Amino acid sequence: MRSIRLVALLTLALVPAMVWAVGGKESSAAEPAQTVIRFTWFTDGPDKAAIEAVIADYMSANPNVTVELSIVPYAELNQLLATQASGGQAPDLARVTEPYRFFDYALDLTPYVSPGFADQFLKGSMMMVRAPSGALVGFPHDLTMNGPFINVSLFKKAGIPVPTGKVTWESLFEAASAVQKATGVPYAVAADRSGHRLDGIVQSYGASFFTPDGKALNLQSANTTGAFKYFVDLHKQGIMPLEIWAGGSGYVGGNQQFINGQLVMYISGNWQVAQFASTIGDKFEWAAIPNGFNAQSGGMPGGKFVMAFKGKTDPKEVGKFAEYLGSKAAVEKYASMAMFLPARNDLIASGVAYPVRTDVMNVFSAGLAMMPATAYSDNYHLKFGPVANVVRDRLTQAIADEISFDEAMTRMQREAEELMK
Amino acid sequence: MRRGRLNPMTLLAYAVLTAGSILMFGPVIWIGLSSFKDLAEIYQSPPTFFPKKWVFTNYTEAIRQFPFLRYLWNSVFVTVTATVLTLLINSMAAYALSKFRFPGRDAIFVLMLATLMIPVRVIMLPVYKIIAWLGLANTLAGIIVPPSATPTGVFILRQYMMTIPDELIDAAKIDGASNVQIYSRIILPLSAPALAVVTVFSVMWRWNDFMWPLIVINREKLFTLQLALARFRGELVTDWNYVLAMTMLSIVPVAVVFVFMQRYLVRGIASTGLKG
Amino acid sequence: MRMGIRRRTELAPYLFLLPNLVIFTLFIVIPTLANFYLGLFRTSPSAPPQFVGLENFRYIFTVDDLFKRSLSNLASFMVFDVMAIVVLSVLIGVLLNQSIRGRGFYRSAFFFPVMLSPVVIALVWGWILNNRFGLLNAMVSRIGLDPQPWLLKPDLARFWVVAVHVWATVGFFAIIILAGLQSIPASLYEAAEVDGSTTLQNFFYITLPLLAPSIMTVSLLSMIRAFEIFDHVYILTGGGPGTATMMVIQYIYRAAFELDQQGRASAASLVLFVILLVLALVQYRIGKQKEAL
Numbered sequence: 001m002r003s004i005r006l007v008a009l010l011t012l013a014l015v016p017a018m019v020w021a022v023g024g025k026e027s028s029a030a031e032p033a034q035t036v037i038r039f040t041w042f043t044d045g046p047d048k049a050a051i052e053a054v055i056a057d058y059m060s061a062n063p064n065v066t067v068e069l070s071i072v073p074y075a076e077l078n079q080l081l082a083t084q085a086s087g088g089q090a091p092d093l094a095r096v097t098e099p100y101r102f103f104d105y106a107l108d109l110t111p112y113v114s115p116g117f118a119d120q121f122l123k124g125s126m127m128m129v130r131a132p133s134g135a136l137v138g139f140p141h142d143l144t145m146n147g148p149f150i151n152v153s154l155f156k157k158a159g160i161p162v163p164t165g166k167v168t169w170e171s172l173f174e175a176a177s178a179v180q181k182a183t184g185v186p187y188a189v190a191a192d193r194s195g196h197r198l199d200g201i202v203q204s205y206g207a208s209f210f211t212p213d214g215k216a217l218n219l220q221s222a223n224t225t226g227a228f229k230y231f232v233d234l235h236k237q238g239i240m241p242l243e244i245w246a247g248g249s250g251y252v253g254g255n256q257q258f259i260n261g262q263l264v265m266y267i268s269g270n271w272q273v274a275q276f277a278s279t280i281g282d283k284f285e286w287a288a289i290p291n292g293f294n295a296q297s298g299g300m301p302g303g304k305f306v307m308a309f310k311g312k313t314d315p316k317e318v319g320k321f322a323e324y325l326g327s328k329a330a331v332e333k334y335a336s337m338a339m340f341l342p343a344r345n346d347l348i349a350s351g352v353a354y355p356v357r358t359d360v361m362n363v364f365s366a367g368l369a370m371m372p373a374t375a376y377s378d379n380y381h382l383k384f385g386p387v388a389n390v391v392r393d394r395l396t397q398a399i400a401d402e403i404s405f406d407e408a409m410t411r412m413q414r415e416a417e418e419l420m421k
Numbered sequence: 422m423r424r425g426r427l428n429p430m431t432l433l434a435y436a437v438l439t440a441g442s443i444l445m446f447g448p449v450i451w452i453g454l455s456s457f458k459d460l461a462e463i464y465q466s467p468p469t470f471f472p473k474k475w476v477f478t479n480y481t482e483a484i485r486q487f488p489f490l491r492y493l494w495n496s497v498f499v500t501v502t503a504t505v506l507t508l509l510i511n512s513m514a515a516y517a518l519s520k521f522r523f524p525g526r527d528a529i530f531v532l533m534l535a536t537l538m539i540p541v542r543v544i545m546l547p548v549y550k551i552i553a554w555l556g557l558a559n560t561l562a563g564i565i566v567p568p569s570a571t572p573t574g575v576f577i578l579r580q581y582m583m584t585i586p587d588e589l590i591d592a593a594k595i596d597g598a599s600n601v602q603i604y605s606r607i608i609l610p611l612s613a614p615a616l617a618v619v620t621v622f623s624v625m626w627r628w629n630d631f632m633w634p635l636i637v638i639n640r641e642k643l644f645t646l647q648l649a650l651a652r653f654r655g656e657l658v659t660d661w662n663y664v665l666a667m668t669m670l671s672i673v674p675v676a677v678v679f680v681f682m683q684r685y686l687v688r689g690i691a692s693t694g695l696k697g
Numbered sequence: 698m699r700m701g702i703r704r705r706t707e708l709a710p711y712l713f714l715l716p717n718l719v720i721f722t723l724f725i726v727i728p729t730l731a732n733f734y735l736g737l738f739r740t741s742p743s744a745p746p747q748f749v750g751l752e753n754f755r756y757i758f759t760v761d762d763l764f765k766r767s768l769s770n771l772a773s774f775m776v777f778d779v780m781a782i783v784v785l786s787v788l789i790g791v792l793l794n795q796s797i798r799g800r801g802f803y804r805s806a807f808f809f810p811v812m813l814s815p816v817v818i819a820l821v822w823g824w825i826l827n828n829r830f831g832l833l834n835a836m837v838s839r840i841g842l843d844p845q846p847w848l849l850k851p852d853l854a855r856f857w858v859v860a861v862h863v864w865a866t867v868g869f870f871a872i873i874i875l876a877g878l879q880s881i882p883a884s885l886y887e888a889a890e891v892d893g894s895t896t897l898q899n900f901f902y903i904t905l906p907l908l909a910p911s912i913m914t915v916s917l918l919s920m921i922r923a924f925e926i927f928d929h930v931y932i933l934t935g936g937g938p939g940t941a942t943m944m945v946i947q948y949i950y951r952a953a954f955e956l957d958q959q960g961r962a963s964a965a966s967l968v969l970f971v972i973l974l975v976l977a978l979v980q981y982r983i984g985k986q987k988e989a990l
Contacts, residue, residue: 430896445807445809509716514717518714531977534917536970543949547731548728567723568724570720576918577873614876621869672813676805680805683804683808
């Protein structure tokens with residue numbers, strides 16, 4: 001009887017004892033002698049070395065500050081930050097794509113940065129880091145731009161000229177298709193399976209997911225429905241491969257086929273440039289071309305934000321570091337190393353010198369200026385992510401021939417309406 | 422006589438096992454070989470089986486990107502402590518559920534069964550709030566304790582303990598053994614194969630787990646190896662060469678544990694020697 | 698004496714249960730209840746939760762086509778997955794229990810896939826099953842058959858989803874069987890041998906009946922694992938072609954993290970929980986009847 005209790009109590013005691021043993025040790029070890037700024041980051045490759053270099057510069061200029069960079073996979077980023085923030089354990093800064101998710105937990109940087117700070121960045125992107133309360137929760141750190149890549153060597157081999165200037169998507173796809181037939185490669189055109197990439201294509205047709213004022217859905221408009229129908233038909237005609245959009249692709253993404261020289265045209269964005277430059281090497285010649293131009297130019301902006309969270313760290317130090325990260329020198333160094341487009345007005349105007357393929361990067365930055373206003377209003381809509389996923393999934397059903405196109409549009413509208421409530 | 426009888430079975434066993442091993446092991450070997458390819462070759466299609474050019478930088482570069490030994494130590498610490506804790510509390514619970522009759526027993530057991538499938542992702546937020554409230558956020562203990570009351574472990578052990586004859590326990594009781602003595606001297610030794618299964622299950626799961634540690638920890642010095650592996654998966658681009666190299670590195674310790682533990686699966690219990 | 702035992706048995710089981718139960722309650726039961734409570738709200742990251750009563754349940758059952766589809770996909774997946782795992786794990790378990798040379802190697806070979814992360818599993822099976830460049834189609838055309846779009850036809854994709862999941866998990870279930878085989882006394886086989894019983898008879902009259910508890914464990918565990926199937930399928934097929942391999946957890950994941958509808962996801966997980974509770978009760982009853990016999 002006694003021994004049972006004894007053992008039971010002992011085991012019960014074991015749990016908290018271990019907690020204290022382990023927890024105690026770690027927290028005492030973590031006691032900072034100086035300011036520690038915790039910075040959560042996700043990486044698409046070359047940006048990691050770039051941000052580390054920028055941070056190292058700051059730390060050598062400010063020996064009282066230690067910036068702890070913590071790298072996490074993008075797929076779990078939103079869940080991770082929302083969970084940690086709800087427990088009062090958010091990092092001081094984080095690289096995010098959708099700042100509005102964390103407005104409740106955000107630090108208002110206004111008192112801690114210089115007055116003109118916010119005006120130095122692209123206005124459209126700046127909207128994303130203004131909370132409804134007017135708080136400034138961060139700044140746009142880089143921009144991305146959607147657009148097509150082409151395998152120039154295949155065009156040359158087929159004897160078909162590379163399209164230049166304002167060309168419709170139809171003629172771009174026709175050219176790619178002709179090149180595919182002439183050269184015998186398996187794929188003509190591929191687009192990433194993403195509502196965001198799709199929106200960049202359909203923008204050319206005057207289509208958009210939301211009305212320009214952002215108050216309502218625009219999926220049922222003639223322009224949008226027509227462009228969706230065309231996109232589905234591209235798969236039925238075999239111009240776009242089923243592997244990517246119908247599902248069942250595993251990891252066979254368009255970038256893999258493009259790197260292998262088996263794909264004539266790949267609709268993606270400037271974030272591919274660094275990896276293409278290293279993996280393609282001199283196997284073949286490739287380039288970026290402007291988005292298709294039907295009623296207007298296509299394309300879709302995107303980008304990453306650096307955002308500040310409320311926490312125990314001295315907000316003055318967080319603000320000072322954030323202002324440094326957004327400064328001209330730091331952004332220029334970062335964008336150049338990572339091969340991203342800058343979101344600062346002065347650098348957009350002057351351009352950034354890239355280590356390789358500045359020509360390709362220039363095609364993307366030129367595209368930024370041509371982008372229709374609805375591309376911005378779609379991308380910065382609070383419901384863009386969810387609605388884009390509904391569009392993606394319902395079109396997938398039509399592409400896979402599971403349901404008719406009309407049925408897909410009905411279900412898309414019904415589900416998207418539910419999200420707008 | 423005996424050997425002759427077993428021969429066809431043994432032959433069949435060899436044939437099926439060899440074919441099965443190729444099917445099971447082949448893709449693993451392919452992953453292993455691919456971890457020595459450069460990114461361009463990993464992306465090559467049709468894919469190659471053997472690397473055209475052996476690239477060791479996948480390993481050296483991947484390791485250089487973070488303090489490998491520190492993460493290795495964190496992983497080992499979490500896995501070992503969590504497994505010991507899991508084995509202890511699960512086997513105690515399983516003993517209670519299999520060898521006692523008491524009010525509420527069936528309800529508790531069925532509840533445990535029903536919660537077996539609750540995906541971690543779905544309840545992550547409330548679990549984390551409790552962790553933060555207990556002051557366990559950003560500690561290794563926060564990784565270790567919450568998932569340790571695994572219903573799966575309780576279930577496997579309980580099912581196995583049901584097969585231990587009650588007569589053994591009755592006899593011990595007549596000899597004046599206490600419940601703790603029965604648990605530690607009869608139940609635990611007799612459950613060795615099931616404990617081995619739960620050990621393998623726990624080691625494998627804790628070693629490979631990344632979602633929960635990722636949420637609990639946001640300081641890199643407390644990261645485990647799996648978090649280091651996951652970092653190569655970006656929003657738009659994934660560095661497969663590093664992912665594969667890190668996968669191979671992280672498999673090795675679990676493989677060692679398995680090769681060691683699988684011996685306990687044949688050491689049997691009361692059995693008077695094994696077949697064959 | 699009798700009294701003593703009875704009093705002891707009244708307290709002892711609770712004490713043995715206590716540590717596990719405290720952690721279980723704190724980190725599984727309470728969060729699960731909190732999650733169900735969320736099912737009564739409409740939630741969004743950009744607005745405070747709004748109480749909507751049973752609206753989420755009405756939506757998933759009467760408006761949403763994907764919830765029902767994911768349930769029926771799951772049911773068919775589960776039937777084939779569990780059957781394949783039970784049969785194969787018994788076969789592999791029995792074979793791995795033979796005293797043959799290289800047993801350690803074989804056991805490791807069958808167990809290895811269990812250690813791989815779903816991301817890597819999907820990568821390698823993607824290489825194998827790719828319709829244009831995959832290993833399988835290369836082999837199929839070498840023996841003169843037509844290459845198939847393995848993951849692009851609904852029925853083929855459903856088959857491969859089961860096959861890859863079985864490949865990835867059967868090693869774990871085989872060791873449960875292996876452990877169960879250890880509880881069968883060797884003396885039984887020796888006695889049977891004296892009676893001139895064949896290997897096959899041994900298997901059906903001794904091994905299989907005495908292995909019943911382990912088989913029960915495997916079938917229930919594999920059933921539950923099938924319920925929570927997500928990563929393997931999601932990364933391999935993305936739930937496609939179309940929605941042919943979209944299962945319930947993917948539905949929940951999509952609602953919660955792709956559509957920001959945490960409330961709807963919670964409602965769906967409550968439905969799933971109830972189904973599993975019923976199945977667990979049924980299984981438990983059957984188990985009890987067996988024990989009573």
